[in-house]
Amino acid sequence: MRKPLISGGIVFLIVLLFFAIMPSVYSNEDLFFQAMVYLALAQGVNILYGFTGYLPFGYVGFFGTGAYAASLCITLLHFPPVLGIIAGGLASVVLSILLSPLLRLSGAYFAIGSLAASQMVYYIVSNPSLQNITNGPYGINLESVYQPHTSYVTMIVILALVMGVVIYIRNSRFGLSLQAIREDPVSAGMAGVHVVRQRAIAWFLSALIAGLVGGAFAWHISVFYPTTVFDLNISIFAIVFTLFGGVTTVLGPVLGMFVLYGFYNLIGISEPQYFQLIYGILILLLVLFLPSGIVSIVKRRGHYVP
Amino acid sequence: MMKTPFRVLSRIAVSGLIASAMTLSGLAAANAASTKAPKQITIGTLYAGSGSFADSSLPQYDGLKFWVNQMNAKGGVYVKAYHKKIPLKLIAYNDQSSSTTAATQYNQLITQNKVNLLVSDFGSVLTSVAVPIAQEHKMLLIDPTGTGGSFFTPNNPYIALTSLPTSGVWPTSLADYLIKNHYKRVALIYDQNDFDQSQATTLLAKLKNAKITPVYNNSVPTSTSNYSVLIHSIMATNPDAVIEFGYNTNDIPFLQSVSASGAHFKMLFTIFPGQLLSNIEQNVGVSGLAGTYTYPTPPLLVYNKVNYGLGMNAFTKEFQKSTHSAPNFLDVAGYNAGLVIQKTLENTTGLGQLQLRKALYTFSGKMFTLDGLFKLSPTGAQIGETLPVAQLIKSGNGLKVKVVYSK
Structure with missing residues (x-):
């Protein structure tokens, strides 16, 4: 138990x-900053998909909710930004409670359901009728509290918390119970695992992470439209990075983010004409030859991956 | 016993992170701005090579590239501060219509490429993220088409809009035209975004002042692409003027649905035929556009009597020679941004960003280009250009533009 924790700690520190x-x-x-955002979101997807098997295509809904809730707390209630971010996280948890009936679905149905839910939140937020509260389609302007360096440090703290939570889940009975539920909920229930409660905790945690990250993102970027924070590409990136590295591990999303986001920026900036081709081939190769992610190369040899 | 896993772990983690660090660091470019007579003036910009803004962003980028090539063919741009011509270098990244990617790339242009001048991508969405970044780095943002009203504030001297007024001002002539021509039954449909809603707000306020209450007033998500039900709802209100405020990706399906439904309105107005006529004509057809109204912009509005840069006809000729395609408004907007930069450099006392801004105001209200009068408000918004109302009229196999109202 101690040694896996130490190896997870090494990844954490690096x-x-x-x-x-x-x-x-x-x-x-x-x-x-963007790399940290995607890494934290990938770890949030890891908790939900890796440990429980629920693939949240609409994960961006929690991210956008966090971004908007934090921004509105800052602009309307004059919260300090850090407090606004915490409020953003909590708002996402409230949304996840409202959406918890989605957990009754599974597989593709859950994926589509979560996607629809995120779009629903997006349309509510951007609706002109709510302009007095959300500023509707005009978006958010946080220029008065714009502090890119402080928001960067805040994001490091959030990432540390997220990584710490994933290391805990990876090495705890709670994480084992989630994996048991993912493999066979009936057997897990018969073995004494409280299936509904454990799933719900993972769902709330995952929403909290996205909400906190969304709040920090809003503060850092400071001027944005609803389309920016409810962009489905955010969900897709987080999911792809997680799958590329390998789920149910701490290291998998880290590797996925570093490799793919590094390529995204390097190829996207220097060779944009080849970007989609190279990126597509890379993901195709992964699906064909490493469906369990990069870390599966090490796992196959019987080594432990934190 | 744990030696092997630890070794494996450390190999994976360390090599992965080193590789990533190298990958991320590989983004660095070696451009450092020098304080005295630089060998070249670097201009940084973004364009959307794919995604929802590509149709508009690519021509804007082409227009800017055309201007850079023209300047370099003449030995560079004259910089008053150094009393000589200095070649231009354009550094451009593809943001793929993603504002989060754009944020990173604007930072890249400022912090790594250390560009002398920063030009934003097309439109408000891709410009929005640049506004605080440019302000934080005290970098003047040359904004060709980001017309969001919230960008221009008294406490931000680091932005200048070079084409088009802020979007809330656009419908001024349109409202006047509707009122003057006694359109009492107005139907308004607009998209839920800053650009369209701000126009709707202005139009509604002006109509209200004239005691006109729209018979139909509805907003739809920007992603709307099926208007058939909406058009039947509009028809049911029996309007004599239908105004649709959307992007080109909305105008096309809207006009297609109007044609398909067989609906006929005394007046039908959309925005983007005035900017991307050939593109919309390809999708909607001449018959679908004939008789409709729009805000005409260059090259539909032809300004040949200019006091700076090429006139419209000369530009069209040179642009076609260079790119083998006819220019649209966004090509003009990109080229016009270049002309503003050119004139700024001709008037600046140095390459400091506030010196550049000061230089902008030396010719504000005096420079007339193929895009119209360049005039900045104290907050950096464009107030020289106006948008008249025009009708598209069938002429042979094509369309011609007839300006019906101009303030």
Whole structure:
């Protein structure tokens, strides 16, 4: 038990040190901020999909809710940004409670249901009738509290919390119970696992993470439209990064994000004409030869992956 | 016993992170701006090579590229501060219509490429993320078409809109035209985004002042592409003027649905035929556009008597020679952004960003280009250009534009 925790801790430290140090090496801080956003979201997807088997295509709904709730707390209620971010996380948890009946679905039905739910939230937020509250289609302007360096540090703290939670789940009875539910809920229930409660906790945790990250993102980017924070590509990126690295591990989403997001920026910036081709081939190769992600190469040899 | 897993783990983690660090660091470019007579003036911009904004962003980028090539063919742009011509270098990244990617790339242009001038991508969505970034880095943002009203505030001196007024001002002539021609039964349908809603707000306020209450007033999501039910609802209100505010991706299905439904309205107005006529004509057909109204922009509005840059006809000729395609409004907007940069450099006392801004105001209200009068408000918004109302009239196999109202 201690040794897996130590190996998870090493990944934790390396990742956080990387993000803490890199802005002083390479001054495009925003690049690393976005990388942290996707890594934290990928870990949120990991908790939900990796450990429970629910694939949340509409995960961006929690992200956008967090972004909007944090922004509205800052602009309307004059919360300090950090408090706004916490409120954003809590708002996403409230939304996840409202949407918890979705957990009665499974497989593709759940994926489509969560997607529809995220679109529903998007249309509510961007509706002109709510302009007095959400500013409707005019979006959010947080220029008065724009502090890119402070929001960067806040994002590191959120990432640390998220990584800590995933390391805990990976190495705890709670994580084992989730995996048991994912494999066979009936057997897990008969073995004494409280299926509904454990699933719901994973669902709330996952929503909390997306909400906190959305709040930090809103603060960092400061001017945005509803389309920016409810962009389905955010869900897709988080899911693809998780699957590419390998689910149910701490390291998988880390590797997935670093490799794919690194390529996304490198190819997308320097060779945009080949970007979609190369990215597509990379994902195709993964699906064909490494369906369980990069970490499966190590797992197949019987080694432990944190 | 745990030696092997630890070794494997550390190999994976360390090599993965080093590779990633190298990948991310590979983004670095070696452009450093020097303080005295630089070898080249670097202009950084973004374009959407794919996604929902590609149709509009690519021509804007083509227009800017055309201007850069023209300048470099003449030995560069004259910079008053150094009393000599300096070649231009355009650094452009593809944001794929994603504003989160755009945010990273604007940062890249400022912090790594250290560009002398920053030009934003097409439209408000892809410009919005650049506004706080440019302000934070004290970098003047040359904004060709991001017309969101919230970008222009008294406490932000680092933005200048080069084409088109802010979107809330657009329907001024349209409202006047409707009122003057006694249209009493107006139907309004608009998309739920900053660009369209701000126009709807202005139009509704002006109609209200004239005691006209729209018989139909509805907003729809920007992603709407099926208008058939909506058009029948509009028809049921028996309007004599139908106004649709949307992007080109909305105007096309809207006009197609109107044609398919067999509906006929005394006046039918859409925005983008005035900017992307050939594109919309390809999709809707001449018959679907004939008789409809729009805001005409260059090249539909032809300004040949200019005091700076090429006139419209000369530009069309040169542009076609260079790119083998006819220009649309966004090509003009990209080229016009280049002309504004050119004139700024000709008037600036240095390459400092506030010096550049100061230079902009030396010719604001005096420069007339193929895009119209360039005039900035104190907040950097464009107030020189106006948008008249025009009707598209069938002429042979094509369409011609007849301006019916101009303020």
